Amino acid sequence: MSQWAFRGRIRVGFQAGIALIVRVWEVRLKALVYHGPGQKSWDTVADPAPAEPTDIVVQVDTTTICGTDLHILKGDVPAVTDGRILGHEAVGTVTAVGSAVTSLAEGDRVLVPAITSCGRCAYCKRAMPSHCQAAGGIGWIFGHLIDGTQAEYARVPFAETSVHKVPEGVTDEQVLFLADILPTGYEVGVKNGRVKPGDVVVVVGAGPVGLAAIQTGALAGAASIIALEPAQSRREHALRFGADVAIDPADGDAEEQVAALTDAGLGADVAIEAVGTPGTFDICTRVVRPGGVIANIGVHGAPTTLHLEDLWIKNVTITTGLVDGTTVPLLLQLVRSGKIAAELYGTHDFALNEMMAAYDTFAEAGRHNALKVVIKR
């Protein structure tokens, strides 16, 4: 897939009467590069190498595009500057290791997760690498503060404390979505929401990350999962991923619809916000019962009004968070034992050099009935 440009032939005398002809190609590595709001291209880029003793380089075998990448392209994430290779999810093969790396070797197949963990700072040690102090308090650095994974090769810092070896028998498609959306749905939605067997859970928004909350909420033993989603195709996905019922906000007030579905009209034990707007967050605060939890997954771009005059007395807990990825190993166990069909998120396949087309499809996911794109070497 890399472009190989023939650069000429060299004749080298070798022994009496024998010469070697060496043909030289230049490898042109390619990657998806951000060039400011609204601008991206599939560019020739430099060949990455380990920069620190704890780095590795991986050949990207499979990657995908995240909703966050679309936000970046809109210019919503100022820390991402012109020239940055995007992408923060990959399954790849190790091609080089730094001098301090002992537990990974060339040829190892690894999952490169969205969050990088230095393993040393107070946040990494408390299993919260989302706030790793090594990069200034944020664990999400790929395709953000350093070059990312929508490329043929990627440099991976703090490799031994960040990547996960992929066990034999697990396909790239099965593990790719453990890089971000599945742990996001599970950690930020289900775990923060403290979903436990028997709970009634409302998930507001059935996009990919909402579906991940639904799928892992069902796995965690919820008695009933109610998806609230205006798009019919997504309501159908919700049911397929484990929701017990999918309701349409157009069919009536969300609070009343949920009340009608719960004992004594009390509402949900847990409300998971998977959209990122003031309106959907507010719905969560109204469908949750006293003593319940509102787990926010949505990426918000604006403040919201919090009705503390109602909520102060309700014994509710509101959580926010970026994924840590600490549950990747257990999600991998569940994939291996067949308890989670993680490959279901991949609805459209592309080759790596079709990256621009993959972006086109993902940017209009609704029109294509797409969840996530799978982009393979």
Next chain:
Amino acid sequence: MSQWAFRGRIRVGFQAGIALIVRVWEVRLKALVYHGPGQKSWDTVADPAPAEPTDIVVQVDTTTICGTDLHILKGDVPAVTDGRILGHEAVGTVTAVGSAVTSLAEGDRVLVPAITSCGRCAYCKRAMPSHCQAAGGIGWIFGHLIDGTQAEYARVPFAETSVHKVPEGVTDEQVLFLADILPTGYEVGVKNGRVKPGDVVVVVGAGPVGLAAIQTGALAGAASIIALEPAQSRREHALRFGADVAIDPADGDAEEQVAALTDAGLGADVAIEAVGTPGTFDICTRVVRPGGVIANIGVHGAPTTLHLEDLWIKNVTITTGLVDGTTVPLLLQLVRSGKIAAELYGTHDFALNEMMAAYDTFAEAGRHNALKVVIKR
């Protein structure tokens, strides 16, 4: 089913030329009564009535027999004395309520659980009614310290803090096993064992309560449940109730068999003891990985040797416990939403006046391939 003995006819003058003929029967209520070790009979017993303002009386519609009842019959539970009606599980209909009872009424269909909760003592208030102080520190009083539920009618103390209304649409068979074995497997096995999504769980013993631990452990998201059980028929049940693999201790050392089934041979995250012998407890301490939990459900009659010389350094947690029943409401939610098939435990049906035959079958459960008996009015 009660025996009605005709006691005669009374003629009562009523009005000029008219007389009423009243026919009188004596109702003979029946119950299974313990008469000392090895002795039981289906006796005529007194008609119960509320003794305290917080009591109710229920007509027993469906009941069952517990392994503990067999222990009692062997004489293993000295607190049970001659004349005691046995049984601590029932679905019934309220026939009388004490003067302080406001939230239950005649005709209500209720689940009478194994554990009675006064609602007032420190243990009940911390959601641990297994040690309710009202009856001297033990919440299990039916068929133990007071007359039980293997009877046509039963007096139920502390009714409002103990019984659960059965929702419409739920059958007796679906709710009966929530009186004891399902919450026992879930609370004392799965919850005490802190089973979480992705865990490897070993359940030692696949009798009814072991199966309840398997069923609820699967519901709680275990990645893999390994049942260890010598009887082939029970290994088959184990697989049917949610185990991923069922191994036979005769096929090799348990520790080695489990190690072979777990990554890096580390062993289980959680080992659940569901037999009650020193040997099976010891197996649990050997198949658990460092940092894991051993949850004991088994009723032990003898001390065991604890290898603290190995375990002190292993960061293991050992839990014991009697069921509290605090999870009955959520298990009921799971039954209603179809996530738990609680009726699967009932393999053999009897009428209430076939109680002696029901005991015979249950006492030789292995020969009859029986799990639990369902005894109906």
Next chain:
Amino acid sequence: MSQWAFRGRIRVGFQAGIALIVRVWEVRLKALVYHGPGQKSWDTVADPAPAEPTDIVVQVDTTTICGTDLHILKGDVPAVTDGRILGHEAVGTVTAVGSAVTSLAEGDRVLVPAITSCGRCAYCKRAMPSHCQAAGGIGWIFGHLIDGTQAEYARVPFAETSVHKVPEGVTDEQVLFLADILPTGYEVGVKNGRVKPGDVVVVVGAGPVGLAAIQTGALAGAASIIALEPAQSRREHALRFGADVAIDPADGDAEEQVAALTDAGLGADVAIEAVGTPGTFDICTRVVRPGGVIANIGVHGAPTTLHLEDLWIKNVTITTGLVDGTTVPLLLQLVRSGKIAAELYGTHDFALNEMMAAYDTFAEAGRHNALKVVIKR
């Protein structure tokens, strides 16, 4: 203290040559009665008696006034209607018990806490009686939905599941503030905030409930408690109750002041809101570090702006809540063992018939440098 009005003399013939003279007084029981916004008076009221089998009546030996009572008097709590006796905290002596009450007797000395618990509903059973379903989803009923404790006698519903016997050797003053502010500070501030040994805790507002959060936060092992409070006298109280430093918002931006006091300027592990205004709540969201907890105690009358555009990524937890009182027994243990000086909150003493003066002092607590008033029979 009750008013006794002499109603006359009756002469009763008794035996030949002997007569009894009976002198009759009418007892006039008094209580503080709400008469609509801004209106209260010390009125003659009816003599309470048990209305339900689970009721008791107590003679109020010691009571106090809560900030909530001042809110009621402003008309902020519409559920409180004309004629309602106020007050929800008392230490008293049992004078009558309902027919179902077995564990309390006339003469018992009890703490009547702010929250009533039926012991039967799902919320009481999960140790969250603040949302007791018996009174429509709210456990605070005294001086709110039924007559309260600022009276000579008070009827106490669900007595056995609600009140606490006062151990010998504990004074009324030592136990009075366990009715509300101490458990409020501990449960809604420190426990909800998950304060643990070594934490840096910011408490915004050093009124009585903020001081209770400070006192119990220190007890729970916080490494450093920073009080933020504009009033100098309250900052001095803060230091006396266990704060390590008390800062004045007038001395600079709160976020910067807190950052300067914490390692790497990260901010607090836990921020406790003890005022109830949008501004103080917002401060809490800015002084907390990533991964921290904001525990709201304040009673809010208006919505606030929640900066989810900053907070969504910060892994913060926000909690709200009304006190449950489930920690009263353990706070009582701490009082008995001398680990908590609960009597420190009582700065001004009044007799019960000085109730109106007690209100005057408490309403201008700042001017009187008052924390709480102690009103004794």
Next chain:
Amino acid sequence: MSQWAFRGRIRVGFQAGIALIVRVWEVRLKALVYHGPGQKSWDTVADPAPAEPTDIVVQVDTTTICGTDLHILKGDVPAVTDGRILGHEAVGTVTAVGSAVTSLAEGDRVLVPAITSCGRCAYCKRAMPSHCQAAGGIGWIFGHLIDGTQAEYARVPFAETSVHKVPEGVTDEQVLFLADILPTGYEVGVKNGRVKPGDVVVVVGAGPVGLAAIQTGALAGAASIIALEPAQSRREHALRFGADVAIDPADGDAEEQVAALTDAGLGADVAIEAVGTPGTFDICTRVVRPGGVIANIGVHGAPTTLHLEDLWIKNVTITTGLVDGTTVPLLLQLVRSGKIAAELYGTHDFALNEMMAAYDTFAEAGRHNALKVVIKR
């Protein structure tokens, strides 16, 4: 302190008429070396250097001796072989760093804790480095599997994920005991025991680690700490470190003594074993109330009899564990804020070259009324 041996003089011609005389000394580094059961000596040893990119070397400024070192000397720890330098606690100064070390530099003052953490394995990532897989499943490697800290210089593997920088203003004596006994008492006793405000805690054994459990248990808000200890001098220490009462097993049955000190004779919420014998462990199982926790800290050399026939019904939790050291940062916060006087454990001071004398004193701690020795450069 190192021995410098003069090895001669070399004359080097330099320029016309000028010569340099170079005097050569050999540095002889010293360390305490194990030579098989009962054998140790203060030997000349090799100069350590970083062996891996993630290593550092520290000059040992202050170290101490642990009870475990005495066990090793008895031959109880077969993994320790002839020639091993002992010791697993130190405060030191970095003298060399491996090529991958970026956050530590020569001259940094660090605490070298008992447990080494690779930061990469599943156990380190779940904050349980006591079972770090890098060294075969055990995080305790100093003075055990590699050379330790009772030496002038020590090589420290996995330095950035293991050591802690010592803040300015904290003395060596204040931080030294955070290497092992304080986190052991806190993590394995108080945290595993889930000690919470208001608890009654029994600590069996008031040696250094028992005292650490007492000191941190008091900090965590226990209402009452009862020390059980036969030696009077240690009972006095117990009271000084925060016990509320110290009882002597010679004064009567431990269970009865504890019952007499607890409400309703229920026993302790938490029993902490800090001796390591079958008898003291058994006492813990008898003094704990139903629903309580037994936290074992003691290092056991023999199995014990576990009375499961009594305990199965008691809802008790038994925990074991080796220290992880994950609480060192928070203990350091508490030291800095003056909430823990960690220097109190050091009762006897020695110079590094008085190591043999320090062992003599510590080996007869009772006779010298010693807790811990402080051994300084």
